[in-house]
Amino acid sequence: MSIRALRFLPLLLVFALFAASCGDDADSGSVDDTSAPAPTTAAPEPPAEEPVEEPTTVGLALPTARNDGGFSQSYYDGLLAAEAAYGLTIAVQDNAGDPEQTVDALRNLAATNDLVIGVGAQFAEAGTIVAPEFPDVKFAIVNGQATDDPNLHIYIVRQGVPAYPAGVIAAGLTQTNKVGFIGGLEIPPTTQSADAFSGGATSVNPDIETVSTVVGDFEDVAGAKEAAAAQIASGADVLFAFVNSGLEGVLQAVDESGEDVKIFSVIFPQCGRSTQLVGTATLSSLAQVDTMVSAFLSGSMPADLTLWGVEDPNIQSFVLCPDYASADLEAQVADLLAGINDGSIVLPPGV
Structure with missing residues (x-):
């Protein structure tokens, strides 16, 4: 899981700062009163703030409308299920399948998300372009193109099988x-x-x-x-x-x-x-998206291609x-x- 930096309040050394600015100043006109007791107790340190873990953010790029009644909607439904299951913060950019839109869609999502999922072969080339630009962001491209970039992970849906x-x-x-x-x-x-x-x-x-x-x-x-x-x-x-x-x-x-x-x-x-x-x-992308998100959260996204045929009927099958x-x-x-x-x-x- 991508975890943001832990934020702690700075220590407030008020007395020490005051002493450093006022002591040993020959021209200050102060009176050396050796009978005055020297302070012996520093200001108490404030309690440290509890670590704050920000929610994982996942961006989804879809080639068509999220309510297209088909491919894109299946993945959008899968992301909504993952959002509820894992407490994610999500962002969706749909209708982004035209060649001139795919790169911008991935870039826009990568700027504000920990994991970016591009759905469809339309994002194959865009994934190879954008992933090297954001080495701290993980990319999962469905039906994408594999490269040597360690943050680019490819999942192939063998849609011809069913x-x-x-x-x-x-x-x-x-x-x-x-x-x-x-x-x-x-x-x-x-x-x-x-x-x-x-x-x-x-x-x-x-x-x-x-x-x-x-x-x-x-x-x-x-x-x-x-x-x-x-x-x-x-x-x-x-x-x-x-x-x-x-x-x-x-x-x-x-x-x-x-x-x-x-x-x-x-x-x-x-x-x-x-x-x-x-x-x-x-x-059904429910199992697919869950597989990708859970692998990201556990730090175990696969280095090799992941192929989906009809081995898991929860992902693909043929029904009468x-x-x-x-x-x-x-x-x-x-x-x-x-x-x-x-x-x-x-x-x-x-x-």
Whole structure:
């Protein structure tokens, strides 16, 4: 834990200062009265102030809005939970994912916080720039870029991993042998999820085709709707929506198409929004943020990369919506997750 300097009141040697300024002055006109008793007792020392430990401050940089209904909100919720659990003082800078904003966001937070967490690959390069400028601040970058800086700690979320079971389930649902992937921004978690979803589907049926569209923004409702409508028109009848607020556009396109198109989502299960939602590649940052903060507080932040797949279901997993959670499908999902963890299922390269 970063602990501020202990503050103590200075000793007040009032009498000594007075004697030094007034004694042995030949021109002062004072009378030497040897009969006057010399003072023998110094002023008492005031009691020392108790050490004051200031609360740990943690700053969080988010690429999108803290209430985006997806990736950023998950981490913001995680920070709020850590704030309550550890008595933190927190600061949040959201909507800071544009390249020209990431460096400034990390710098601003580093100026006033002990630990700075940058969420997403958007902050990868910024972390390598800002961490050397603040050697006394710890940086934890999710999906970041490792360097030799001892205060820069990298945590990699393998977001493609839970997309693989989604692809396997999609293969059993498609009637057209054509499925679609809609991504928000072309960053590693997006491309890895696209590869995993396609790989899962073709592991069941090599003839299944996956069409993929990256709209350029996880929050672009109109763009996601347009992409989904185009994929449905081309024959895709199962869609993986790797977007945040953009999910609303996918739901609109499916509803307006009149087709029986199934949908997979990410981060939070949102099954109640549509009967077409089959399942979710979940990501909960509660355990992630807790891991990073507790490691910081104990002085044990890892020097090596930390990788998160589906080993801990509290961090990542794949879950079915209740309408689709038959005993057979639940068992299939459990077998898929176990196979990924024990290595008997080989994921596509890079996932």
